[in-house]
Amino acid sequence: MSARALTAAQSGLVGCKACGLLSRPAALAFLGYCPRCGARLESRRGHSIEYTWAFIVAAAILYVPANMLPVLTTYTTGSFESDTIIAGVISLYTSGSWPLALIVLIASFMIPLGKLVALTYLLMGVQRGGVRNARERMRLFRLLDITGRWSMLDVFVDTFVVALVRFPPVMSVEPGAGVAFFMAVVVLTMLAAKSFDPRLIWDAAIDG
Amino acid sequence: MNTALETVACPGCDLLQTLPPLPHKAKARCPRCGEILAVHPPDPLERPLALTLAAALVFIVANTAPLMEMSTLGREVSTTIVGGAHQLWVHGEELTALAVAFCAVIAPAAYIAFMLAVLLAVRRARAPRIAGELLRWAILLRPWAMDEVMMLGVLVAIVKLTQLATVIPGMGMYAVGVLVVLLCEIMVTVDPREVWSRADWADGRLPRRVLGSARAAQ
Ligand SMILES: [Zn+2]
Ligand SMILES: [Zn+2]
Numbered sequence: 001m002s003a004r005a006l007t008a009a010q011s012g013l014v015g016c017k018a019c020g021l022l023s024r025p026a027a028l029a030f031l032g033y034c035p036r037c038g039a040r041l042e043s044r045r046g047h048s049i050e051y052t053w054a055f056i057v058a059a060a061i062l063y064v065p066a067n068m069l070p071v072l073t074t075y076t077t078g079s080f081e082s083d084t085i086i087a088g089v090i091s092l093y094t095s096g097s098w099p100l101a102l103i104v105l106i107a108s109f110m111i112p113l114g115k116l117v118a119l120t121y122l123l124m125g126v127q128r129g130g131v132r133n134a135r136e137r138m139r140l141f142r143l144l145d146i147t148g149r150w151s152m153l154d155v156f157v158d159t160f161v162v163a164l165v166r167f168p169p170v171m172s173v174e175p176g177a178g179v180a181f182f183m184a185v186v187v188l189t190m191l192a193a194k195s196f197d198p199r200l201i202w203d204a205a206i207d208g
Numbered sequence: 209m210n211t212a213l214e215t216v217a218c219p220g221c222d223l224l225q226t227l228p229p230l231p232h233k234a235k236a237r238c239p240r241c242g243e244i245l246a247v248h249p250p251d252p253l254e255r256p257l258a259l260t261l262a263a264a265l266v267f268i269v270a271n272t273a274p275l276m277e278m279s280t281l282g283r284e285v286s287t288t289i290v291g292g293a294h295q296l297w298v299h300g301e302e303l304t305a306l307a308v309a310f311c312a313v314i315a316p317a318a319y320i321a322f323m324l325a326v327l328l329a330v331r332r333a334r335a336p337r338i339a340g341e342l343l344r345w346a347i348l349l350r351p352w353a354m355d356e357v358m359m360l361g362v363l364v365a366i367v368k369l370t371q372l373a374t375v376i377p378g379m380g381m382y383a384v385g386v387l388v389v390l391l392c393e394i395m396v397t398v399d400p401r402e403v404w405s406r407a408d409w410a411d412g413r414l415p416r417r418v419l420g421s422a423r424a425a426q
Contacts, residue, residue, distance in 0.1 A: 008222050017219065022216055022217050037409075088368075095371055100364050153360055155308065156360075159308050160275065160287060161368060161369065162295050164286075165285075180301055183303070202220075202221035
């Protein structure tokens with residue numbers, strides 16, 4: 001393994017997560033603070049694996065009510081109709097705007113679910129070790145980190161539908177309990193991605 | 209400007225490497241994991257400052273003008289961004305209302321304000337330490353400023369509602385569109401390393417730029 005490149009951690013150095021400055025801490029037991037920006041120095045993000053698991057599990061649990069409960073209830077004179085997220089996608093599709101239906105489907109279903117599966121896969125690789133495809137895993141991590149925020153799409157759609165359809169008693173729309181759960185899923189999966197330290201993938205790699 | 213060789217640890221994989229002197233518009237990528245390590249935009253402080261000033265003005269329009277209007281049965285209803293969050297709050301979805309307000313108003317506002325403060329502070333060769341601190345906060349907040357997601361959300365809402373009544377996008381909607389482009393441009397034109405080279409160090413040392421010019425004067 002002599003040709004293997006050296007990491008900062010192997011050389012007793014730390015790259016500051018805030019400003020990027022490379023420094024040599026006096027003691028490895030307590031790394032101290034970055035001399036340039038004053039941020040606390042960490043060789044790897046503290047408790048990255050535990051935090052990421054916690055956020056994933058919480059998001060997975062809330063994912064169920066987020067999709068079962070209605071996000072919008074439409075009241076028209078004398079009747080009302082409740083829609084879950086998937087019902088909203090279907091009604092967009094049947095009204096003829098299938099590209100938008102597809103976008104909402106991807107943002108609301110594929111991205112959160114894909115994030116949970118992908119982060120679980122990455123965490124298991126980090127914990128088991130012997131990772132062979134670190135570059136592909138890194139690409140996967142970047143993809144889920146960038147796309148995560150788009151899941152908030154449906155929350156914004158519901159917000160502005162509720163804010164606009166205010167014609168009681170003829171027609172009005174109320175938000176359902178599903179919106180809060182769905183919002184929590186999006187925020188938790190974003191926090192999960194932010195607390196995962198990609199450097200752990202490379203620490204576990206055997207073909208670095 | 210940053211022609212001195214600098215050794216860095218890749219934030220993506222921790223690999224130690226020396227950054228080569230970068231030509232304008234070039235990026236340095238980590239050979240192992242592909243992370244972007246450094247950028248060298250041609251005008252790393254003045255151009256983002258102009259863009260940030262523009263973004264601040266557009267932000268005010270985007271948040272005061274109506275996003276869209278719906279009219280049916282001779283009645284009209286319009287909403288702003290904050291108005292949307294407010295309606296959620298009124299209907300008992302306080303938590304979601306706060307999240308919407310944070311991602312659509314507070315995070316972008318703070319991002320623009322912090323970047324404005326940073327870019328004004330580094331106009332001098334030696335900037336106070338707070339410039340670096342605010343830059344750090346701005347970078348942390350950036351993923352939570354979801355203007356482009358909100359804009360798509362408004363478009364989907366308009367399509368959904370056109371089945372029920374006449375819905376037209378308002379001035380605020382166009383302003384959000386411009387804001388999305390400006391926020392994107394700020395990100396690509398600014399060079400955080402240039403900011404760090406001008407801000408005072410936390411341990412009291414002078415920034416690299418000041419040391420460099422002192423050495424040149426000798
Ligand atoms: Zn630092
Ligand atoms: Zn790297």
